[in-house]
Amino acid sequence: MRTAAYLIKKLLSASVTLAIISLLIFGVFQLLPGNPATIILGVDADPLQVQALSEELGLDAPPLQRYARWVAGLFSGDLGRSVRYQVPVIELIRQSLPVTASLAALSLLVTVALSVPVSIYLAKNNNKKLPTFISALMQVGIAVPSFWLAILLVMVFAVVLRWLPSGDFVPFSQSVSGALRSLILPAAAISIGTTAVVIRYLKNTMLDQLSMDYVRTARSKGLGKNKVLYRHVLKNALLPAITMLGMIAVDVLGGSIIVENVFNLPGIGRLIISGVGNRDFPLVQGLVFYLALTVVVVNFVVDLLYAAVDPRIRLK
Numbered sequence: 001m002r003t004a005a006y007l008i009k010k011l012l013s014a015s016v017t018l019a020i021i022s023l024l025i026f027g028v029f030q031l032l033p034g035n036p037a038t039i040i041l042g043v044d045a046d047p048l049q050v051q052a053l054s055e056e057l058g059l060d061a062p063p064l065q066r067y068a069r070w071v072a073g074l075f076s077g078d079l080g081r082s083v084r085y086q087v088p089v090i091e092l093i094r095q096s097l098p099v100t101a102s103l104a105a106l107s108l109l110v111t112v113a114l115s116v117p118v119s120i121y122l123a124k125n126n127n128k129k130l131p132t133f134i135s136a137l138m139q140v141g142i143a144v145p146s147f148w149l150a151i152l153l154v155m156v157f158a159v160v161l162r163w164l165p166s167g168d169f170v171p172f173s174q175s176v177s178g179a180l181r182s183l184i185l186p187a188a189a190i191s192i193g194t195t196a197v198v199i200r201y202l203k204n205t206m207l208d209q210l211s212m213d214y215v216r217t218a219r220s221k222g223l224g225k226n227k228v229l230y231r232h233v234l235k236n237a238l239l240p241a242i243t244m245l246g247m248i249a250v251d252v253l254g255g256s257i258i259v260e261n262v263f264n265l266p267g268i269g270r271l272i273i274s275g276v277g278n279r280d281f282p283l284v285q286g287l288v289f290y291l292a293l294t295v296v297v298v299n300f301v302v303d304l305l306y307a308a309v310d311p312r313i314r315l316k
Helices: 002-031 036-041 047-057 063-076 089-124 129-143 146-160 176-210 213-220 225-253 257-262 268-277 281-309 311-315
Strands: none
Touching (some): 002 281, 036 047, 089 176, 089 225, 089 257, 129 176, 176 257, 225 281, 268 281
């Protein structure tokens, strides 16, 4: 019963958040100075062309009517029509999302697979020389920007060694192995920094938990060090790591703009640059709502993971 109430509460909160976000997105675009049709076509455009584009964008209707029409379109999956590409915005997002989602999934998988065992090792051997060196190496991973890593990986593995392609994404429908090969370098460029961040937070949290009274109590009752570490300490230390992974997932699913452009990936990041560069207002407006929806959905999933890891959150 309490679990159902928790889920309902979170769903209602997410729904209210999306409603407020939709109102803000629409309002901000209405506050932009000038006629969007004139901005898109240019100040020297034919007035008839401006009028035709205004009617196409629905700018001749009252604001409330335009907002109601836009919200109705959101429910039906109609985000408008791109001025630059002359296709529905939802179609452009649908074409770009598999690339970004595949890159995000691979990056998060590498991040989790590396950060959890390394963090446990560093927490168990905090005062030894090798863990100290690894911790220093993690600081370098945090400090180095992803675009520099991307260029370096291309130079080493694509240009010099010629082991992996430097770009041009191969769809999974054509070749699974080719798609994975084209995602290895961009996923590495992203996951190196994200892994370093998660290791830092998870290791520090585990060290804090190891100094808690409940750890000494568990050890005094005869529980082994590893059992206490994996059954109690790791579980309590996962909450801040889950938060960090949620932030990383939002960042990557929102389109790693620089990395996607370095590797010429047709993902959300490149679509954002195209929409902004061409002043494609319907496309930008649809992408902003997609980003907002991504944040809300990922936060909802993070809340569910919180409740799964620590039932006290759900009970409260």
